[in-house]
Amino acid sequence: MEIPRHWRLRKQRYGLVGEVCPHCEAKIFPPRDVCPDCGKEAKTKFSFSGQGEVYSYTTIYNAPSGFEANVPYTVALVKLEEGPLVTAQLTDVAEEEVEIGMPVEMVTRRLHQDGDERGLLVYGYKFRPIGFAAH
Amino acid sequence: MTPKNETLLIPSRPVGIIGYGAYVPRYRLPATEVARIWKGGKGGLPIKEKSVPGLDEDVVTMSIEAARNALARAQIDASDLRAVWVGSESHPYAVKPTSTIVAEAIGAVPSTQAADWEFACKAGTEALVAAMGLVGSEMAEYALAIGMDTAQGRPGDALEYTAGAGGAAYIIGPAEESLAVIEAAYSYVTDTPDFWRRAGAKYPEHGSRFTGEPAYFEHITQAAKALMEASGTTPADYQWAVFHQPNTKFPTRVAKMLGFSKEQIEPGLLVPLIGNTYAGAAIIGLTATLDIARPGDRILVTSFGSGAGSDAFSIRVTDAISERSGRAPKTQEYIARRTEIDYATYVRMRGKITLK
Structure with a gap:
């Protein structure tokens, strides 16, 4: 059971809420309260747009515990348009459709259940191809 | 009104x-x-x-x-x-x-x-x-x-x-x-056991043909008629109409019973392509209708929920639709x-x- 951890991380997981450095404007994700660029304190909340592109990816056939039901699935390093690189699952996409540089957008999806079918449902960000005409 | x-x-x-x-x-x-x-x-x-x-x-x-x-x-x-x-x-x-x-x-x-x-x-x-x-x-x-x-x-x-x-x-x-201004709503509810799922049961039970006349058709027609009568409107006053859609046949037939044309229900009739979305069915028909609606259009929406009841709404689209519909x-x-x-x-x- 990891209830306190899931609860603590909910904002960043549900909506890509990170931080912006008040000194050098660097956008920070995941939030860590200290700017990785200038080393100063950075606690100002910042909501990322969720837009980005695939920097690299791999497909998982042998999943870690808790994710077996979803194989095969693709995990990517996503370069957010504000700068940070995040690791996340891709969703609504077949492996053969994925390529480096592919534009993606954040969606909130079910990540896994904590333990068995009696456990907490854990939700968080994933990315999917931008599939709509411009609006 | x-x-x-x-x-x-x-x-x-x-x-x-x-x-x-x-x-x-x-x-x-x-x-x-x-x-x-x-x-x-x-x-x-x-x-x-x-x-x-x-x-x-x-x-x-x-x-x-x-x-x-x-x-x-x-x-x-x-x-x-x-x-x-x-x-x-x-x-x-x-x-x-x-x-x-x-x-x-x-x-x-x-x-x-x-x-x-x-x-x-x-x-x-x-x-x-x-x-x-x-x-x-x-x-x-x-x-x-x-x-x-x-x-x-x-x-x-x-x-x-x-x-x-x-x-x-x-x-x-x-x-x-x-x-879009919601001019009025009307709710029509009775105890009609056409469909249910008991606590802990995985799948629902239903009354087959009983889900039609005494359930779907009775509640939708009563709710829509009462709303139109009380608000002094007729089907001709509405550009568009949306009804709960468990299959293609039911909403098409209930529209005809109430005096609405195929053209009036066409933009909101999504069930042939996405199925019955249950609690989402009538209101996603409304989003599809709002997507194509023009300022001044009137829309009649009537839901149906088993057990059973219907909520009917009279909605009038405003000028703000033109600017907002394209934002998502x-x-x-x-x-x-x-x-x-x-x-x-x-x-x-x-x-x-x-x-x-």
């Missing part, structure tokens, strides 16, 4: 729709696949295909996306919402609100109401009427009402052809800020974003294969 009839639901402060958003998952199961497995490929098909949620989707994740679309159209801050209400018969938890997760994800917490609504297929319009009351009484400026489902159908049952996934979110606010993906764009799956993939995605 003619003098107020006391059975009509009209808030003292006029209210309307400030923003709306739809969601449909991308996977589609053709009805021919269900017939192939269970009927030897024979027999009539109630729809062409239905939407199926992905392995990582449920009413929580789908509601979040629809709500984000509604916020994008409304252009209000989520912290200004005083209610986040989700109507569904597929809430992921038996005990623990869907609505708190949705409210947290869209940034509406903590100064808000949050609750899950249940009334079979009209849980979404129940939430909508309640939101009208909350805003109409001036307790709140804005309230979010969602109807969303990942409907259940027993393998091989008639419902398996149609039990789809999808729904819509509506932000209700003052009429002067709205893209349209319902037809979600429908066009389509990946076909076979029956085996479907049973895996819907958790019908047990691994232990």
Whole structure:
């Protein structure tokens, strides 16, 4: 059971809420309260747009515990348009459709259940191809 | 509107729709696949295909996306919402609100109401009427009402052809800020046991033909007629009409019974391509209709929920529609974003294969 951890991380997981450095404007994700660029304190909340592109990816056939039901699935390093690189699952996409540089957008999806079918449902960000005409 | 009839639901402060958003998952199961497995490929098909949620989707994740679309159209801050209400018969938890997760994800917490609504297929319009009351009484400026489902159908049952996934979110606010004013609502409810699912049961039971005349047709026609009569309107006063749509035949027939044309229901008749989205069905028909509506258009919407009841709404589109409808993906764009799956993939995605 990891209830306190899931609860603590909910904002960043549900909506890509990170931080912006008040000194050098660097956008920070995941939030860590200290700017990785200038080393100063950075606690100002910042909501990322969720837009980005695939920097690299791999497909998982042998999943870690808790994710077996979803194989095969693709995990990517996503370069957010504000700068940070995040690791996340891709969703609504077949492996053969994925390529480096592919534009993606954040969606909130079910990540896994904590333990068995009696456990907490854990939700968080994933990315999917931008599939709509411009609006 | 003619003098107020006391059975009509009209808030003292006029209210309307400030923003709306739809969601449909991308996977589609053709009805021919269900017939192939269970009927030897024979027999009539109630729809062409239905939407199926992905392995990582449920009413929580789908509601979040629809709500984000509604916020994008409304252009209000989520912290200004005083209610986040989700109507569904597929809430992921038996005990623990869907609505708190949705409210947290869209940034509406903590100064808000949050609750899950249940009334079979009209849980979404129940939430909508309640939101009208909350805003109409001036307790709140804005309230979010969602109807969303990942409907259940027993393998091989008639419902398996149609039990789809999808729904819509509506932000209700003052009429002067709205893209469509809700002129009046009317609710018609009786104890009619046409369809139910007992606590702990995985799949619903239904009364087959009993779900038609005494249930669907009786409640929808009574609600729509009462609303039109009390508000002094006729089908000719509405450009568009949307009815709850468990299959293609029922809404087409009820429209004819009430005097609406095929053209009037066409934009909101989505069931042939996404299936019955239960608590989302009538109101996602409305999002598709709003997507193409023009200022001044009037829309009649009537939901139906088993058990049983109907909520009818008279809605008038305002000038704000032109600017706001393009701010988020349209319902037809979600429908066009389509990946076909076979029956085996479907049973895996819907958790019908047990691994232990």
